Amino acid sequence: MAEAEGKQGATARMRDVAQQAGVSTMTVSRALSDPEKVSPEIRRRVEAAVAAIGYVPNRLAGSLSSQNSRVIGLIVPSLENSLFAPTIQGVSEVLRRQGYQLMVADCGYREEDEAALITAFLAQRVAGLMLHNTRHADSARQMLARAGVPVVETGEMAPDPIDMVVSYSNEDAARAMTLHLHRLGYRRIALVTLPAANNDRSRARQAGFRAALTELGLAEDPRLMLEMPPGLPSGAEAVVRLVEGAQADAIFFAGDVLAIGAHFECQRRGWPVPGRVALAAFDNFEILGQMVPPVTTLRLPRAEIGRRAAQILLDRIQGRSDETVRIDLRFEIIQRASS
Numbered sequence: 001m002a003e004a005e006g007k008q009g010a011t012a013r014m015r016d017v018a019q020q021a022g023v024s025t026m027t028v029s030r031a032l033s034d035p036e037k038v039s040p041e042i043r044r045r046v047e048a049a050v051a052a053i054g055y056v057p058n059r060l061a062g063s064l065s066s067q068n069s070r071v072i073g074l075i076v077p078s079l080e081n082s083l084f085a086p087t088i089q090g091v092s093e094v095l096r097r098q099g100y101q102l103m104v105a106d107c108g109y110r111e112e113d114e115a116a117l118i119t120a121f122l123a124q125r126v127a128g129l130m131l132h133n134t135r136h137a138d139s140a141r142q143m144l145a146r147a148g149v150p151v152v153e154t155g156e157m158a159p160d161p162i163d164m165v166v167s168y169s170n171e172d173a174a175r176a177m178t179l180h181l182h183r184l185g186y187r188r189i190a191l192v193t194l195p196a197a198n199n200d201r202s203r204a205r206q207a208g209f210r211a212a213l214t215e216l217g218l219a220e221d222p223r224l225m226l227e228m229p230p231g232l233p234s235g236a237e238a239v240v241r242l243v244e245g246a247q248a249d250a251i252f253f254a255g256d257v258l259a260i261g262a263h264f265e266c267q268r269r270g271w272p273v274p275g276r277v278a279l280a281a282f283d284n285f286e287i288l289g290q291m292v293p294p295v296t297t298l299r300l301p302r303a304e305i306g307r308r309a310a311q312i313l314l315d316r317i318q319g320r321s322d323e324t325v326r327i328d329l330r331f332e333i334i335q336r337a338s339s
Contacts, residue, residue, distance in 0.1 A: 017055045021042075023042060023045065028049075031046040031047075069125050070100045070101060071101050071126050071127060072095055072101070072102050072103070072127060072128050072310070072313065073103050073105070073129045074091060075114055075121075075130070075132065075133070077109045077132060077155075077199070079104070086302040087132075089306065090304065090309075090310065091307070103121070105117045107133070111133075111137040114136060115137040118143055118144065127317050128149060128150040128152070128316070129149055129150070130154060131153050131155075131162070132155040134155055134200050136162070144163075151164065152166060152312060154305050155200065155201055156170050157328050161324075161326070163324060164326070165326045166309040166312065167327075167328070167329065168305075168328060169328065170204035174206070175208035175211045176298075178209050179215070180280075181250045181280060184278070186249050186250035186278055186339070187218075188247055188250070189224065189248070189249070189251075189252060190242045190251045191225050191226070192226045192227075192238045192251060193205050193227055194228065194229070205254040209252070221246070224242065224246050230255065232257060233261060234261060235259060235261025236268075238253075238261075239266060240265065243271070243277050248277060250279075252280045255281075255282060256283045256288060259282075259297075260287060263279055263291055263338070274338055279295055279296070279338040281295050281298070282300075283300055283302075284298065284299045288336075296334065296339040301329040
């Protein structure tokens with residue numbers, strides 16, 4: 001025991017863990033690489049030994065010998081946007097239970113940066129990849145096709161997926177909210193999105209808004225469609241431009257921070273909501289339900305997207321399924337007093 005305790009951190013070896021735990025090195029290897037194959041008691045003993053001597057498994061060496069790893073790579077557009085947190089948490093919960101680890105990176109809404117990250121993850125021999133974006137550089141698609149690594153896209157029900165998809169339709173959601181506002185009696189309905197040039201979700205939401213106008217027989221008015229950078233000031237600016245300039249009677253913000261900024265600006269100006277203008281948002285930020293009045297919005301299954309995406313990826317990796325899966329988890333309109 002004393003000899004094992006003398007081995008610490010990088011100098012500790014698997015045989016030291018085995019000696020500390022009173023098991024074979026093969027059992028330690030199995031407990032670390034495939035914990036479901038050992039008993040809970042053995043797993044606890046191995047985990048306690050690892051913690052006691054500070055053993056760090058050489059995951060890279062294992063991946064080189066087996067040509068894969070127990071690491072999943074996840075690429076999101078931004079780490080600043082808290083909307084991605086529930087999905088990341090859902091992914092992590094599923095992977096952790098099955099002995100896999102998650103590596104997260106952001107591509108800043110740039111296809112070329114996403115391609116570079118895909119290259120880096122593939123070089124680490126990740127077992128699978130999860131991509132929030134559904135629009136990718138040709139080089140990225142070619143790399144993934146050659147690598148044969150399972151891929152799940154989560155940001156949109158992509159019409160031309162790389163492999164598997166778990167999401168909801170941004171186009172259907174925007175169309176549904178626009179029709180909902182029209183049913184409530186609003187006729188000068190405006191849409192505000194984030195810039196669409198490098199954002200496939202914004203493009204899909206704009207398409208859904210236009211589809212609703214066509215369905216309703218309403219002419220498209222360019223003054224009622226704005227693209228704004230993220231942030232509270234952008235929402236404030238948008239509501240002023242649309243109410244005073246375009247005479248909007250309802251504004252659908254396809255971005256919750258924008259909607260919050262607009263709500264604050266209405267309060268500052270003394271504009272009653274919905275008396276002067278109705279407000280609706282795209283995602284169910286907790287603060288939206290606590291504002292006065294609370295804001296109409298969409299409930300999106302972001303955590304469930306993460307859980308389901310992680311599970312179908314593991315099903316493919318572990319040989320339980322070889323199907324190309326497409327799962328639409330839909331959405332729900334939450335009607336509140338802002339409209």
